[in-house]
Amino acid sequence: MATVIDGKVVAQTIRSEIADEVRLLAQKYGKVPGLAVVIVGSRKDSQSYVGMKRKACAELGIKSFDVDLPEQISQAELIKQVHELNDNTDVHGILVQLPLPKHINEEKVLSEISLEKDVDGFHPLNIGKLAMKGRDPLFLPCTPKACLELLQRSGVTIKGKKAVVVGRSNIVGLPASLLLLKADATVTIVHSHTSQPENIIREADIVIAAAGQPKMIKGSWIKPGAAVIDVGTNAVDDPTRKSGYRLVGDVDFEEASKTAGWITPVPGGVGPMTVTMLLKNTLEGAKRYIEQSN
Numbered sequence: 073m074a075t076v077i078d079g080k081v082v083a084q085t086i087r088s089e090i091a092d093e094v095r096l097l098a099q100k101y102g103k104v105p106g107l108a109v110v111i112v113g114s115r116k117d118s119q120s121y122v123g124m125k126r127k128a129c130a131e132l133g134i135k136s137f138d139v140d141l142p143e144q145i146s147q148a149e150l151i152k153q154v155h156e157l158n159d160n161t162d163v164h165g166i167l168v169q170l171p172l173p174k175h176i177n178e179e180k181v182l183s184e185i186s187l188e189k190d191v192d193g194f195h196p197l198n199i200g201k202l203a204m205k206g207r208d209p210l211f212l213p214c215t216p217k218a219c220l221e222l223l224q225r226s227g228v229t230i231k232g233k234k235a236v237v238v239g240r241s242n243i244v245g246l247p248a249s250l251l252l253l254k255a256d257a258t259v260t261i262v263h264s265h266t267s268q269p270e271n272i273i274r275e276a277d278i279v280i281a282a283a284g285q286p287k288m289i290k291g292s293w294i295k296p297g298a299a300v301i302d303v304g305t306n307a308v309d310d311p312t313r314k315s316g317y318r319l320v321g322d323v324d325f326e327e328a329s330k331t332a333g334w335i336t337p338v339p340g341g342v343g344p345m346t347v348t349m350l351l352k353n354t355l356e357g358a359k360r361y362i363e364q365s366n
């Protein structure tokens with residue numbers, strides 16, 4: 073039976089470390105970290121994620137600057153808002169919740185965020201630096217950073233191991249593969265055009281599942297003793313729930329937990345750690361800024 077990695081517990085430990093550092097900054101400089109959380113439109117899932125981020129800020133003494141914009145906002149107006157946040161010296165991190173409405177070019181908007189405030193790590197230049205050997209971005213993207221942190225804190229060796237990432241999105245799969253590569257794993261990416269992904273996944277010492285397909289990874293695909301990090305947060309219908317749905321991962325947890333050495337659950341695995349890494353990036357951004365200007 074696998075060790076179930078409790079993301080909530082790890083997240084709570086790191087959050088209390090962050091809260092301590094926030095208090096120190098306040099004592100020393102009379103300043104607290106500030107995070108702007110920008111949401112465009114009223115998608116239910118986005119509102120719920122943004123709500124969790126704002127609540128977590130409040131709990132840690134980080135000031136959140138809430139910017140709620142209408143679905144119909146023009147790209148130019150959104151960029152103007154981003155520029156105002158770039159200029160606001162109390163804001164140390166800027167998060168623009170994705171996805172943005174279809175009439176807005178996400179990459180263009182993200183590239184307008186000041187590099188020093190790009191706490192999501194989605195600015196094209198930060199992604200470029202992540203891809204370069206011997207270079208490091210100012211901020212690592214939160215979900216990939218959460219995956220690595222969970223592996224490291226669980227005592228899983230990465231160096232020299234075979235890692236397979238399932239999915240190649242800009243915000244999870246691709247950057248997660250780059251981070252594993254930086255940590256000296258041998259990395260393979262499987263995606264929707266890979267034939268028989270199960271044969272590749274069976275070789276993996278580390279599996280990062282970020283395909284967005286509920287329970288697509290079966291227990292029989294997991295190498296005995298492997299570490300399995302499940303990034304999937306798929307809502308599936310569940311009439312027995314008040315909400316009408318429940319969250320399931322990309323991995324069949326019941327089966328895979330019999331074979332794996334370590335596994336993260338959904339919910340309660342990567343999700344709470346993603347939010348925590350955002351808070352950690354915000355703290356680091358604030359420290360860089362405050363200590364530089366003193």
Ligand SMILES: Nc1nc(=O)c2c([nH]1)NC[C@@H]1CN(c3ccc(C(=O)N[C@@H](CCC(=O)O)C(=O)O)cc3)C=[N+]21
Pocket residue numbers: 120121124167168169170171192214215305319338339340341342343344345346347
């Ligand atoms: N600019 C931007 N940055 C992001 O980091 C970003 C984004 N846009 N758009 C959407 C995705 C998704 N995402 C999640 C964060 C936390 C949980 C999380 O905490 N999930 C809980 C469950 C929450 C629940 O019960 O609904 C868990 O897995 O235990 C999940 C997903 C961040 N994203």
